[in-house]
Amino acid sequence: RMRAAGATIVEVRLPRWLIDAKGDFYSxxxxxxxxxxxxxxxxxxSPGYPxxxxxxxxxxxxxxxxxxxxAGPNAMRWSLFKRELGSGTLSDPRYTAVxxxxxxxxxxxxxxxxxxQRLDAIVYPTGSRRPDLISAPPEPPGGGAASGSNLANLSGFPELVVPAGFTTxxxxxxxxxxGPAFSEGTLLGLGFAFEQRTRARRLPRFTPPLPGEKLIVR
Structure with missing residues (x-):
């Protein structure tokens, strides 16, 4: 769709050390x-709270x-609490080195x-794997090393996420x-153009408009 709209597509490859290490850098x-x-x-x-x-x-x-x-606690979130507790302080060499x-x-x-490469943006799937149904068993943290996710977190560069379609x-x-630093305007323009070209977003079926409201997909 982007190529058909006139975009020049350049295949880029991130180095293996970055793909392998970005999860460790992030954590x-x-x-x-x-x-x-x-x-x-x-x-x-206030008193009484943790x-x-x-x-x-x-x-x-x-x-x-x-x-x-x-309803009950989010087991994965609580397990992350324990991992965060054991992660050390802001003066530890593992943290300061990264x-x-x-x-x-x-x-x-x-x-x-x-x-x-004269790129306006690097484009990639936001998630490296399919989203799970609510009924699916929980997956362990981590994985998805081939995705570009975390690059915005690690670099501080802006990232825009827009709807791209649906799974089966x-x-x-x-x-x-x-995009590179301070390219928010360019990314918003690219994202808007992508949304207009693909019309990938659908109105939600299970959260219809409240009385007096109207939901519009532009």
């Missing part, structure tokens, strides 16, 4: 930063049965790719447009 920064930042936030809450990530995790462990309506050396390396490589299970999928 090395994201886990200890979350532990630090959530503690700062929890300190602002004051630390450790208290949050302990409170989750105390909930052993779901509510009468079947922050000070690996993230600038990612930015420099992507900048070079945009410049040498009728679950929506998206496509990502990643």
């Amino acid at each position: 090395a920064v994201r886990y200890p930063e979350f532990a630090s930042q959530i503690a700062t936030y929890l300190a602002t809450l 004051r630390s990530l450790a208290e949050l995790s302990a409170r989750a462990d105390s909930i052993v049965a779901p509510r009468p309506d079947g 922050r000070d050396h690996a993230l600038p390396l990612v930015r420099a490589h992507l900048d070079g790719l945009f410049a040498t 299970d009728q679950l929506p999928v998206g496509v990502s447009f990643l």
Whole structure:
């Protein structure tokens, strides 16, 4: 669809070291930063609320049965609490090495790719695997190493996600447009043009408009 609309498509290949390491880079920064930042936030809450990530995790462990309506803790989220608790501090070498050396390396490589290939955006599936049905068994964290996801997180570059269609299970999928620093205007233009060309979005079947409302797909 993009080629038919006049876009010049350039096949690009990310180096294997970036594909293999981006998950490790992401977790090395994201886990200890979350532990630090959530503690700062929890300190602002009223008495009676958890004051630390450790208290949050302990409170989750105390909930052993779901509510009468079947709702209960998100098991994956609580397991991440424990992983974040054990991830170290913002002064640990694993964190500072990635922050000070690996993230600038990612930015420099992507900048070079945009410049040498004269790219307006790098386009890739937002998710590297099909979305699961609610009834599907939970999958372990991680995986999907072939996706471009996390590149925006690691580089700080802007990323725009727009609807791209549906799977055979009728679950929506998206496509990502990643651009260099301060290219938000270009990405918004590309995303809007893609949406107009594909008309991939559908109105939701199970959340119809409320009385007096009207949902319009443009």
